[in-house]
Amino acid sequence: MVGLTMTNASPMVVPTFSRERLLGTNPIAVAFPTAEEPPFVADLATTTAAYGKLEILQRTNNKAPFGWLQDPDGSPSQDPHAISRGGGLLPLGSDREHGSHKGYCLGAMVDIFSAVLSGANYGPWVPPYVTFLDNKEELVGEGIGHFFGALRVDAFRPADEFKAHMDKWIRRFRSAQPVAGQKSVLIPGDPERVSENRRRTDGIPLLDSVVKDLRIIAEKFCLDSCLLQK
Secondary structure (H helix, E strand, O other): OOEEEEEEEOOEEEOOOOOOEEEOOOEEEEEOOOOOOEEEEEEOEOOOOOOOHHHHHHHOOOOOOOEEOOOOOEEEEEEHHHHHHHOOEOOOOOOOOOHHHHHHHHHHHHHHHHHHHOOOHHHHHHOOOOOOOOOOOOOOOOOOOOEEEEEHHHHHHOOHHHHHHHHHHHHHHOOOOOOOOOOOOOOOOOOHHHHHHHHHHOOOOOOOHHHHHHHHHHHHHOOOOOOOOO
16 A cells, blocks of 8 residues: 655744744655565655754754745744744745745645644644744644545555556666766665664764753653662
């Protein structure tokens, strides 16, 4: 089967031409089965950058690339803390000239599929999961919304036939001539598989500030020394 899932999120994203944060990063994930090749798996936020990448810049005191976010008056910003000061993340495409209206539309579709369709909160009414957003006194639904879909491949064509053609599709794209400086053309899911293999061998790198936060949480909930004492 083909899997499709979406979720809306707290409003940290400004629609094209907006100064107000009305959408979340609203990710989409799609997975297609294959026969011999690794499955095609795409998982992406509908913003130029996921909020997690912005958090890393905040923790490491580094600037954000232009095109990731804007300040409260709508001007481009490289300050990763601009979002907590009234700014917002930009839709995929960054600005109108580079197609931000398409990222805005994708985020809007996720919001509608996930929340308007299900009866959850949508747009600016989605409950916050970051401290710089206020709790909403007015709600239009229940919680945060999700959409899960599955398509039977054999409702369209024989599943084995489809998987064989998925293999052919992947092999042809992966064999495309790469631009100078690149070894090959990637298929969605390739970077994550490489990263997973590396992490399984070398471990998961953590920022010192993240380790400190984890230790504070562990101590608060007695997850380390208290268990050892028992």
